[in-house]
Amino acid sequence: MSTNASSADPLAALGALPGVADSVDSVRKAVDRVYGHRVMRRRSNEITSEAALRGARGSAALSGADWALEEVRRRTDFGSEPEARTVGAALRLTAEAGQLLSIWRQSPLRVLARLHLVAAGRAVDDDTVGRPRLPGETVDEPLINAPLPDVAEVTGRLEGLAELIIAGTEAPALVTAAVVHGELLALRPFGSYNGLVARAAERIVLVGSGLDPKSICPAEVGHAEQGRASYVAAFEAYLTGTPEGLAAWIAHCGRAVELGVRESTAVCEALQRGAA
Secondary structure (H helix, E strand, O other): OOOOOOOOOOOHHHHHOOOHHHHHHHHHHHHHHHHOOOOHHHHHHHHHHHHHHHHHHHHHHHOOOOOOHHHHHHOOOOOOOHHHHHHHHHHHHHHHHOOOHHHHOOOHHHHHHHHHHHHHHHHOOOOOOOOOOOOOOOOEOOOOOOOOOOHHHHHHHHHHHHHHHHHOOOOOHHHHHHHHHHHHHHHOOOOEOHHHHHHHHHHHHHHHOOOOOOOOOOHHHHHHHHOHHHHHHHHHHHHHOOHHHHHHHHHHHHHHHHHHHHHHHHHHHHHHHOOO
């Protein structure tokens, strides 16, 4: 990430980029609408559970396991094949994210390590799990083919990101979530599951910031719905580090949240009709 922001709060300046304020405002209004739905007053736990399932399905789809929602819901064995392991990892991450909110602001690197451990699960038992990659170690990351930063750059940028999170920011939650997501995709610090971890970290920021405290607005759904090509194009814009590129990525993430809101609104309406 490269901006001309103040060193005191570099994320805050991103909120002034062209179009970003509009994205932030649109997301806030969409989130407020779904939280105001009459079903949320009585059945919010059900909406949260369904959002988690659908979010996991969307994140897995972006990582190459594009399963139907009912298959994800029905399946119990997630260790038999690569796609099943990806879906299982996404489900575990979505469940774990809510347990890490209190740790995130104090120790984001610890949370990222935990997320990778959870994603890898018991199927991977080696010393590469739960730590950033070392020189010479490879990265298996479906979809993202951008040049891989070297280990020194990964270390420096991860530490810088952690410092920003710990210090706090006046930036809107959408901006912070988008930057966390984009940086982790750019760095791909782990040997595997970086995309899943990046999207889980985005979820943690959105929930922990208070924008989506009940975790009912699954951005992962929206990222998947916009399509893999759109996701990659927006991410490549982020990689340019230009104001226009950063604004495009934030807008893409904002649209993802809005589409997640639309998904949960449909669930609310189905529950209201007694159809789900």
